[in-house]
Amino acid sequence: MVDFFHQNLSYFLSGISVGGQYALIAIGYTMVYGILRLINFAHGDVFMCAGLIMVYLSASLPFAISIPLVIAITAVLGFVIERVAYRPLRSAPRMSVMISAIGVSYLLQNAALYFTGGLAKVYPEIGFLSRSVDIWGATTRMVTIVTPFVTVALVLILTFLIRHTKIGMAMRAVSRDFETSQLMGIKINRVISITFVIGSLLAAVASLLYFTNYASVTPTSGSMPGLKAFVAAVFGGIGSIPGAVIGAFIIGICENIIKGGASIFGIPGSGWTTFSDAFTFAFLIIVLIVKPTGLFGEKSVDKV
């Protein structure tokens, strides 16, 4: 058993790492859904934009400045998207807002295409994160080790924010009931803006970790991780933050176990990696059939 674990350690490690990155993206999906009942399709592209912004900024600025700047600009991007594309549709049917979200998604992808000229941009090597390390015989990058810790720390901070601060309380109230929250004097638009800012902020951190592993950013780089983070959020029970985090780790780990299929399951074959994405989505379908509300999802009670 220990031997088995030892031999395939690199798969498990990268699973945990990718899981942490998905988790940071998934929180953005799940929080926005919790409050607006909106699937923010543009979220994966916000993540991609954070990657591109980093590419451009780091070309002329040291990391000590460019990293905080990337996080700040992405937060502003999230704020602006909500302000421009979702707020005017506040009283429109949910479907309209969703279509607006799809529109923003394509807008960001096309804007990225325009700026990059369609070329894959090489992601900068962030010295500390890109360094290789040996753990128990497996060689990996520092980012793999750092990611789960960063994720857990951010999730703890977020949980504290939501449980114990006034704005967190307002968020919980708004996610329950718009109207009563308004009666309590909560400024709903402000709460929604803050939700988008937090989601984008976490997506920016995720992009730093994710692209350090993948080395390049293209205009569609956000789609796959975005989609998988979304699957993770649904798997965990959309609207629930712990659900999204746990779902993301499970999906990240499973995906990498599949990639390592040939050695892990002892069944030779070269197609394992190809099928890892298919696995993720098949997994989602099964989860939705067995437990439609996800792992930690609330029973769907229609708002009266």
Add this chain to the structure above:
Amino acid sequence: MLKVRNLSSGYGNVQIIWDASFEVRDGEVVAILGSNGAGKTTLVRTVTGMIHPKSGSIDFDGDELCGKPSRYILDKGIVQVPEGRQLFTEMTVYENLEMGAFSKEAKAKLQESLEFVYKWFPKLKERKSQAAGTLSGGEQQMVAVGRALIGLPKLLILDEPSLGLAPNIVDDILSVAHSMAKEQGLSVILVEQDITKALAMSDRGYVVENGRIALEGTAEELGKNEHVKKAYLGI
């Protein structure tokens, strides 16, 4: 303290309230009566800024509230206990009460207000760490009233406090509202379908029919009014 003049409002293109005028004086309990669908809730929701009025004026201690956002109106001291209580059921009683303190002023006086609420509703103190959804209907109504009191109201609006409660519990809640008005100088608007109970606890009343104020008078006058007797009391 509150003077509403020629108020019209509704949802979208559907006008519900037509030219309604009424007033509430300091320390007074005013009943707004009427049957289901008469427009009572729409009327008070317009006063609290949840619905924007089409025309008319809402004067509150010299401030014009017509068209102001609900937060502004709340800060001025008009606090509504919504119909059906609308508690945050999975949060604790304490958290629900805390939810009433979103304005700076209310936040600063939270401890004091909590003591005040616990004095009127001692049960809430016992149950403060229990999830609000696990309370009985009457206790939930107490939480809803308590939450509104934490917001430091000058005018408290109770929208159908009797909804889904046993008659003796309704009496309790209404008499607390009544004594608070008399002892603390709080003004209360009581929106009710249960006309007998409402009139017994209020000083004056307005009867709403089809979105218009059909009748007004002291509680006593309304109780004796032939139309009220026939249409609402079944006598």
